[in-house]
Amino acid sequence: MSGNNIKVVCRFRPQNKLEIKEGGVPIIEISEDGTGVSLKGKDTSSFSFDKCFGSNTKQSEVFEYSIKSIVDDVVAGYNGTVFAYGQTGSGKTFTMMGSSIDDAENKGIIPRIIEQIFESIQLAPTSMEFTVKVAYLEIYMERVKDLLVPANDNLAIHEDKIKGVYVKGLKEVYVANSEEVYDVMRIGGNNRVVAYTNMNAESSRSHSIVLVTITQKNLDTGAAKSGKLYLVDLAGSEKVGKTGASGQTLEEAKKINKSLTALGMVINSLTDGKSSHVPYRDSKLTRILQESLGGNSRTTLIINCSPSSYNEAETISTLRFGARAKTIKNKAKVNADLSPAELKALLKRVKTDAVSYRAYISALENEISQWRSGKKVPETQWANPDTATTKKPNVLPITPPQTPTARLIEDDSRPSTPATVLGKDEKDEFLKREQELLEQIAEKTLELQNREKQMEDIQNSLKEIKAKEKESIKENNDLLAELGETRVKLEKDGYNKKVELITLDSLREANLEYTTELKELKATLAKLKNDQEKNEDSLEQTETVRTEATEKKDEIENSLSLQDVTPETVQKLRQDLQSTKELIEQHIITIQKLEQERDSLANKRDDLETRISHLEAEYEELLDKTIAMEEMDEDQTGEQIVNTISDLKTKIESQYAIKRDMQEKEIEALRQDMEQKVMEEKRLSDMIKELEAKQKELKEKQLAPVTQSKEALEQKEKELERMRKSMAQELADFETMKKVLLRDLQSRCERVVELEITLGETKIQQNNLLKATSSRPQQRMAVLEKSIEELSNVQKQLVDQNTKLKKSAASADRKLAAKNEHIEKLEVLLKENQEKFFNESKKFNSELQAIRGLLEKARNHKSRGGFNLSFDFTKPVRRDGGTSSQTKRESRTSWFR
Numbered sequence: 001m002s003g004n005n006i007k008v009v010c011r012f013r014p015q016n017k018l019e020i021k022e023g024g025v026p027i028i029e030i031s032e033d034g035t036g037v038s039l040k041g042k043d044t045s046s047f048s049f050d051k052c053f054g055s056n057t058k059q060s061e062v063f064e065y066s067i068k069s070i071v072d073d074v075v076a077g078y079n080g081t082v083f084a085y086g087q088t089g090s091g092k093t094f095t096m097m098g099s100s101i102d103d104a105e106n107k108g109i110i111p112r113i114i115e116q117i118f119e120s121i122q123l124a125p126t127s128m129e130f131t132v133k134v135a136y137l138e139i140y141m142e143r144v145k146d147l148l149v150p151a152n153d154n155l156a157i158h159e160d161k162i163k164g165v166y167v168k169g170l171k172e173v174y175v176a177n178s179e180e181v182y183d184v185m186r187i188g189g190n191n192r193v194v195a196y197t198n199m200n201a202e203s204s205r206s207h208s209i210v211l212v213t214i215t216q217k218n219l220d221t222g223a224a225k226s227g228k229l230y231l232v233d234l235a236g237s238e239k240v241g242k243t244g245a246s247g248q249t250l251e252e253a254k255k256i257n258k259s260l261t262a263l264g265m266v267i268n269s270l271t272d273g274k275s276s277h278v279p280y281r282d283s284k285l286t287r288i289l290q291e292s293l294g295g296n297s298r299t300t301l302i303i304n305c306s307p308s309s310y311n312e313a314e315t316i317s318t319l320r321f322g323a324r325a326k327t328i329k330n331k332a333k334v335n336a337d338l339s340p341a342e343l344k345a346l347l348k349r350v351k352t353d354a355v356s357y358r359a360y361i362s363a364l365e366n367e368i369s370q371w372r373s374g375k376k377v378p379e380t381q382w383a384n385p386d387t388a389t390t391k392k393p394n395v396l397p398i399t400p401p402q403t404p405t406a407r408l409i410e411d412d413s414r415p416s417t418p419a420t421v422l423g424k425d426e427k428d429e430f431l432k433r434e435q436e437l438l439e440q441i442a443e444k445t446l447e448l449q450n451r452e453k454q455m456e457d458i459q460n461s462l463k464e465i466k467a468k469e470k471e472s473i474k475e476n477n478d479l480l481a482e483l484g485e486t487r488v489k490l491e492k493d494g495y496n497k498k499v500e501l502i503t504l505d506s507l508r509e510a511n512l513e514y515t516t517e518l519k520e521l522k523a524t525l526a527k528l529k530n531d532q533e534k535n536e537d538s539l540e541q542t543e544t545v546r547t548e549a550t551e552k553k554d555e556i557e558n559s560l561s562l563q564d565v566t567p568e569t570v571q572k573l574r575q576d577l578q579s580t581k582e583l584i585e586q587h588i589i590t591i592q593k594l595e596q597e598r599d600s601l602a603n604k605r606d607d608l609e610t611r612i613s614h615l616e617a618e619y620e621e622l623l624d625k626t627i628a629m630e631e632m633d634e635d636q637t638g639e640q641i642v643n644t645i646s647d648l649k650t651k652i653e654s655q656y657a658i659k660r661d662m663q664e665k666e667i668e669a670l671r672q673d674m675e676q677k678v679m680e681e682k683r684l685s686d687m688i689k690e691l692e693a694k695q696k697e698l699k700e701k702q703l704a705p706v707t708q709s710k711e712a713l714e715q716k717e718k719e720l721e722r723m724r725k726s727m728a729q730e731l732a733d734f735e736t737m738k739k740v741l742l743r744d745l746q747s748r749c750e751r752v753v754e755l756e757i758t759l760g761e762t763k764i765q766q767n768n769l770l771k772a773t774s775s776r777p778q779q780r781m782a783v784l785e786k787s788i789e790e791l792s793n794v795q796k797q798l799v800d801q802n803t804k805l806k807k808s809a810a811s812a813d814r815k816l817a818a819k820n821e822h823i824e825k826l827e828v829l830l831k832e833n834q835e836k837f838f839n840e841s842k843k844f845n846s847e848l849q850a851i852r853g854l855l856e857k858a859r860n861h862k863s864r865g866g867f868n869l870s871f872d873f874t875k876p877v878r879r880d881g882g883t884s885s886q887t888k889r890e891s892r893t894s895w896f897r
């Protein structure tokens, strides 16, 4: 630690238009060596500073002389401050910022400082790693405002042992090059302009401070340093009354000037040599710049003044302020932190020294007491630091010396104590140094403990974060998995819905086809019924004819049995018999045909039944599929789909039930029809058999009268012969008898004629019957053939529909296969995504692990003496250029901030 005065330089700007207009003239005169300035106006006064710059001094000259060394100091680990003080319009901003950052000639000292910093970093050994942080704030009306975060407009000022005085919550931006610093300053400057425009205030009434923090670490040794540089553009120092402080009340004006007044007070206290208290806490400005004024800082004050007689009073005031400030002594020191090992070594050394010094002190005390008691101590027994050290090593405890130092100081009468051994001042200095070191060690130990506690807290919070992270990762994974499953389900649902719709369409089509088929079958059955009715009519007619024929036959039989039959009658009867035979044969053929027809109908019925059962089976299968799909989708589809499906299902089931009932009824009707037909056939067969039996009977009956009539004729001929013989004899009787017989014959002939007529009629009737019996079966056959044809058509249609259904089923299968493939792909994609996510999580975990490792490392560094931790994104800068990579950033330990 060494005391060093604040460097004060004075800069005069050229006269401005107002000053010239007002008749002002330059009244300054700078001494040849450039350290003194004389004002030759109303009064003559002289001031001396470290350097005085005239009106034509270039920006670069001011920087080279007054600032450059401060930058070097800050880069070396010292704190630094540059103030610009002066009245409004005296050139403070021009000096600090320049007319423009981009103007190489006129850029101010801040851009030059920034460039210098990065140049120094570039020139540093490659083993040195730097970080540069920038903050930008202003103090207005005693409110500290963060110009990088304008919302933070009343920040608090805190102080602690580690950080010293600092603005809590101030945004510090890591920068890697000059451009980034300029960007930060542009942002801050813009925010300042906006704020002042809104407030209708003047920027010259506020103090702006740019804070540059440079930290560095030796990557080989682990040694670290940090330096802070405050670049302060103060508010105009003129009296409020002069500028009018437009729009401000006196109280506000006082508040505005409070910081400047406090600055003056602080400087007075520091320089008058009387004040024991320095009122740093009287203003925000002095509080923030506490270290810059009489503290740990290399400070330069730039006094900006007008050279004009117009502003003489203000200039003199400003120069006085500078002159006073020049006497302030600072105690700048390198902000280096010793490592724990270094501290331990130091402590050990100090302890050893303390032991030896205490031994030496006690030896000295012994010697003194002997001298005081009047004894003489031989020269060889004089206390010697070397012998004292060797005599009692490691014996004395590490406690403050019991013997007051003052006693030694007071007692300087020892005549021949060798000054070479340890002088009083040296001893004081040594003890002071020892005390300092002990305090430092205690501080460091405390700091270490704090850091370790912080580390533990951080580790605990990191553990918690990690645990939470793990949980969230797990939750995320679960959610992702659920999401994947849901997506797959949705995909499947979509597909199932499509398939369902396809199936429903197919079912609808099938239903329609079945309905059509049923209609056709109904039509066929109706036709068959009509045919049956017709058949029944014809059978009734046949029955009627048969009854009539039977009646006629009975009549004939009666007549034949009663009368003799003539050959013509017999002939006629034979003809009738023949025709009846033919009729019966025709009937038999018809019956055979009907039987064939019945068989074919039965076959068709069987076919239809088989087909219907097939269709029923297919229909049930489709229905089962639909129900199965419905059941599958029950949980997943929406209410609407479920309702629609259940409606459709109900409809289909009802349609199916109706259709099945109808089909069953129709089948039943067909069965009944068939049975009726069978019964009819049976009845017809019975009738035919009856007819056959009757025919046989008739035949027999016909043959019997013929035989009987022949015998009667022979008998009659014999009788006639006998009669002829007797006629001759009994001619008269004969003649009479002949007449009677002739009359009888005549009546009989008449009856035969009548019978012939009846027979003719019967024949006609028989013919009609024959015609009827022969034409109706043909018609019926035609109708039946037509029905069969229609049924064949229906069957064909059904077969076609079946084929179509099979085709659509095949297409549905294909669709299903395609969809399944699609789903599989989706599932694969999802799996890939999940894997990706898991990998990312793993990566994140490993990063966390790495951070933890770094923290561990940092803690180790801490145990050897380090700096605070920060999780901010730093921008380490090294000589080999540019910002360190992410990995470098990750490898950072605790030395930043």
Ligand SMILES: Nc1ncnc2c1ncn2[C@@H]1O[C@H](COP(=O)(O)OP(=O)(O)OP(=O)(O)O)[C@@H](O)[C@H]1O
Pocket: 012, 013, 014, 016, 055, 086, 087, 088, 089, 090, 091, 092, 093, 094, 095, 099, 203, 204, 234, 235, 236, 304
């Ligand atoms: N050394 C100089 N050379 C040339 N022009 C200068 C110089 N110093 C200041 N000026 C000019 O004087 C004017 C006022 O300067 P500047 O704004 O820097 O004053 P200031 O002290 O910062 O004022 P305020 O207190 O209002 O902020 C500016 O136009 C600036 O360009």
